[in-house]
Amino acid sequence: MSDAPAYQVLARKYRPETFADLVGQDAMVRTLENAFAANRIAQAFIMTGIRGTGKTTTARIIAKGMNCIGPDGDGGPTTEPCGQCEHCVAIMEGRHVDVMEMDAASNTGVANIREIIDSVHYRAASARYKVYIIDEVHMLSTGAFNALLKTLEEPPAHVKFIFATTEIRKVPVTVLSRCQRFDLRRIEPEVMIGMLRRIADAEGAQIADDALALITRAAEGSARDATSLLDQAISHGAGETTAEQIRAMLGLADRGRVLDLFDMILKGEAAAALTELSAQYAEGADPMAVLRDLAEIAHWVSVIKITPEAADDPTVGPDERARGAQMAEALPMRVLTRLWQMLLKALEEVAHAPNAMMAAEMAVIRLTHVADLPSPEELVRKLQDAPVPPPPPGGGNGGGARPAQGGQVQARGTPAPTHAGPSGPSARGAAQPALAIATENALARYARFEDVVELIRTHRDVQMLIEVETTLRLVRYSPGRIEFEPTPDARADMAQRLGQKLQAWTGARWAISVANEGGQPTIAETRDAAALALRQEAEAHPLVRAVFAAFPKARITEIRTEAERSQHAAEEALAEVEDEWDPFEEE
Numbered sequence: 181m182s183d184a185p186a187y188q189v190l191a192r193k194y195r196p197e198t199f200a201d202l203v204g205q206d207a208m209v210r211t212l213e214n215a216f217a218a219n220r221i222a223q224a225f226i227m228t229g230i231r232g233t234g235k236t237t238t239a240r241i242i243a244k245g246m247n248c249i250g251p252d253g254d255g256g257p258t259t260e261p262c263g264q265c266e267h268c269v270a271i272m273e274g275r276h277v278d279v280m281e282m283d284a285a286s287n288t289g290v291a292n293i294r295e296i297i298d299s300v301h302y303r304a305a306s307a308r309y310k311v312y313i314i315d316e317v318h319m320l321s322t323g324a325f326n327a328l329l330k331t332l333e334e335p336p337a338h339v340k341f342i343f344a345t346t347e348i349r350k351v352p353v354t355v356l357s358r359c360q361r362f363d364l365r366r367i368e369p370e371v372m373i374g375m376l377r378r379i380a381d382a383e384g385a386q387i388a389d390d391a392l393a394l395i396t397r398a399a400e401g402s403a404r405d406a407t408s409l410l411d412q413a414i415s416h417g418a419g420e421t422t423a424e425q426i427r428a429m430l431g432l433a434d435r436g437r438v439l440d441l442f443d444m445i446l447k448g449e450a451a452a453a454l455t456e457l458s459a460q461y462a463e464g465a466d467p468m469a470v471l472r473d474l475a476e477i478a479h480w481v482s483v484i485k486i487t488p489e490a491a492d493d494p495t496v497g498p499d500e501r502a503r504g505a506q507m508a509e510a511l512p513m514r515v516l517t518r519l520w521q522m523l524l525k526a527l528e529e530v531a532h533a534p535n536a537m538m539a540a541e542m543a544v545i546r547l548t549h550v551a552d553l554p555s556p557e558e559l560v561r562k563l564q565d566a567p568v569p570p571p572p573p574g575g576g577n578g579g580g581a582r583p584a585q586g587g588q589v590q591a592r593g594t595p596a597p598t599h600a601g602p603s604g605p606s607a608r609g610a611a612q613p614a615l616a617i618a619t620e621n622a623l624a625r626y627a628r629f630e631d632v633v634e635l636i637r638t639h640r641d642v643q644m645l646i647e648v649e650t651t652l653r654l655v656r657y658s659p660g661r662i663e664f665e666p667t668p669d670a671r672a673d674m675a676q677r678l679g680q681k682l683q684a685w686t687g688a689r690w691a692i693s694v695a696n697e698g699g700q701p702t703i704a705e706t707r708d709a710a711a712l713a714l715r716q717e718a719e720a721h722p723l724v725r726a727v728f729a730a731f732p733k734a735r736i737t738e739i740r741t742e743a744e745r746s747q748h749a750a751e752e753a754l755a756e757v758e759d760e761w762d763p764f765e766e767e
Contacts, residue, residue, distance in 0.1 A: 190411040191404045194236055194379050197272065199245075199259050201405065203375050204233060204367035211362070213259045216245060221257065222360040224341040226317070226331055228348040228363030232404030233345035236281075238364070238375075242342055244271045247307040248640045257308070267307050278307040279765040284319040293324045294499045297331050301337045309340050317343040318350035321563075324350050332358045366401025369393075369456045369495045374580060375403065376410050386420035387413060387553075393495040394426045431466040438473040439503050443545075446519075450548040457544055467540035468530050470513065475523040522547055531646025534674040622688045623659035632662070633681070633703065647674055649707075653699025661691045714739050 196202045199209045215221055225242065244261040251264050261268050263702040270276035282292070296312055302311040314320075319330075331353065332341060343359065345351060365373075384489050387410075394412060399406035409430075413421050416429045427434060437460060444453040444526030462469055485489045485508040491501045533539035554562065626632055636645045651670035656663040666674060679692040705712065718724055718739055728734055740748070 182390065188592075190383070191407040192488050194382075194407060196234065196241065197263050198261060199241060199562075200661045202234055202238065202241070204371045205364055208238070208362045208364065211736075212242065216257055216259045219257070221246065222620070223339070224333050224338070224343070224359040224467070226343040226345065226348075226351070226356065226359040227364060228345050228361065230400075230402060231346060232364060232399075232402030232406075233364040233367065234403060235346075235364055236313070236315055238362075239315075239342040239344055240271055240279075243276075243309075243311040243313065243340075244268045246309045246311065246340060247271065247276075247278070249308075249757045274306065278304040278309070279311045279313065281313045281315065283315050285316045288319055288321050288324060290321070290323045293320070297327065300331055300336055303338050310338055311340045311342060312481045313344070315341045315344045315519060316346070317355075318347040322352075325355055329354055329358070340693075345635070367403055367406075368401075369396050369493070372399065372401070372403070372406055373494060374471055376406055378409065379410060383414065385417075386415045388420070388422050389419065390423040390497055391421050391426045393497070394423055394430070398430055398524045423499075428464055431464060431469055432715060434460075435500055437471065438470065439500065441470070442477050442507075445544065445547045446515070446551050446754065447550040449543055453544050453723070454541055455546055457540060461537055467536045468527070471523060471527055471530060471540055471543060475520065478516055478520045478523060479512065480504060481507045482513065482520070485511070485513060512646070517563045518550065522550070524706050548619050561725055562729060622686055626659050627663070628655055629657040632657075635682075635685060644678065644681060647671065648678070649703040651702065652748070653702055654699070655695045655698045660688060663695055665695050665697060667702065697743065711739075714741070 199212060204210055207425055225239070227238055229235055241261070244263075244267065245259050246257050247267040248258055248261040249265050249267060250258075250262050253265065255265075263269070263272070268277065270280050274281065280296075282296075300310070300312075302310075313714070322596070335341065340357070343351075343355075348363075349363075373389075373392050373396050376395060376704055380387050381391070391413065393408075395409045396408060405411075413426055413429060416530075417425050437456065441453055441456045444456060457470065461467060480490070480496075481504055484504055488508070491508075492504050493501070496504070498613070522543070526540070526546075529543065530536050530539040573755050575657075606607075626635065632647070633648060634647060651667040651674065653665040653667065654662070662678070665674075671677075675692040675694050679690045679763075682690040682692075701709070715736065719738060723735075
């Protein structure tokens with residue numbers, strides 16, 4: 181058997197031992213150093229941040245600093261633990277009896293917290309402080325959090341709590357208010373590349389700078405992810421590791437070739453784009469990764485267009501920076517934003533498609549298809565240059581009721597008032613004045629045409645009400661007599677039906693006649709006069725007429741004035757943010 185020590189992965193081998201070794205967390209380190217120097221060490225800390233930024237490592241360093249006694253055994257709390265005393269060595273090896281680490285993901289209940297509560301009353305066995313490190317603290321149950329509150333608020337002087345979590349919003353505010361909170365940031369690319377270079381040199385590994393840049397981009401700000409990928413890359417390279425080997429290891433496409441694909445899509449070259457996508461797929465690139473790289477390029481070029489200094493990204497090579505700057509200068513923002521939205525949709529489709537490559541090819545076809553669509557400015561310019569079509573010739577009234585040659589028509593089915601002749605019984609002739617008086621009294625309530633409209637509304641005859649309001653242009657009105665001019669879309673039997681309904685409702689005969697001309701605007705036209713005037717003005721505009729000539733099926737759906745547009749823009753700019761998280765609001 182060999183006595184060689186077991187291999188230790190780089191993420192553990194190069195884990196920071198002191199605050200000075202922590203990378204990218206200068207604000208937290210400065211605060212803790214000042215707190216230790218002033219002897220203002222809080223009773224509880226909570227570390228939050230994405231994976232691999234040093235939350236648990238920081239907790240161990242704090243525990244070491246509070247319990248370090250120095251090489252001579254006489255030291256006090258410090259931000260520079262010696263790493264040699266028994267406490268420092270035991271804490272970093274995870275075997276110190278007074279520094280207890282608990283994984284809240286597997287110890288979520290009240291019973292687990294009760295063990296902590298029962299043990300805090302006993303002093304530390306050998307160290308200065310008894311430290312409880314609870315990782316992924318957001319996984320504790322509500323009951324466990326509530327059980328911990330009292331001890332967390334007033335712990336014994338020899339007890340310290342250090343929590344770590346990636347989901348700070350899931351931690352109750354009652355716990356947050358009892359802890360000193362530190363937010364660990366993503367590590368900046370420049371700092372990450374420097375850290376990876378130091379580790380690679382210490383391991384004697386030959387790895388290219390552009391390969392380190394690819395690892396840094398894939399790590400997304402996580403030091404543990406970056407060192408794990410570096411460990412894998414060193415083994416993959418078996419000598420000098422190049423960027424091509426890293427791309428093959430990560431299933432990434434060559435960024436230069438992705439830029440070529442980006443160019444082909446924007447030029448509308450569907451066949452060339454599909455050929456390039458197939459070539460990258462054959463070389464091991466994941467279709468999802470290719471589309472994700474395209475979306476990243478669209479975002480990157482958009483940001484460069486707004487802030488040119490964004491091109492100075494250390495994870496991007498000089499050739500790619502130059503191409504990115506050229507694209508940002510040549511491409512309008514609307515093209516980039518449209519491409520971004522379509523790529524987001526394509527990523528969702530590829531993720532759920534039974535065949536990722538097929539979905540990616542369909543996405544590329546769509547992207548190349550919309551690449552040559554005219555911009556709104558070009559479309560407007562084309563419409564402006566097009567000859568304006570002549571206005572439609574004026575016509576007749578169209579369908580609807582037609583008056584007779586005499587100018588008036590008696591409504592069909594509505595008997596005209598008759599005059600009794602000399603023949604007939606004398607009793608009938610005597611009853612006619614009484615009938616006329618009764619009819620006059622019945623019609624007295626309808627002195628105005630508006631009273632007739634209200635009568636129709638009262639009887640809830642919606643169809644008749646709509647016809648009267650939209651197709652009847654009143655010429656004359658008196659109680660019992662209505663003369664109107666129909667609109668072109670009026671029904672031919674409107675006069676007859678109106679007379680019948682009024683007679684049924686009032687008990688008196690109505691004379692409804694139709695005229696050729698002289699009618700006033702309809703009720704609807706009067707009510708919507710402003711809107712109609714605006715629509716007629718819009719329809720008469722030469723550019724709108726050109727649009728209708730180019731797109732015969734186009735319709736005007738909405739018209740906004742400048743005042744309405746300004747008001748809408750102001751409302752959009754001041755939209756209320758809903759569901760904003762308040763760290764001091766009880767759930």
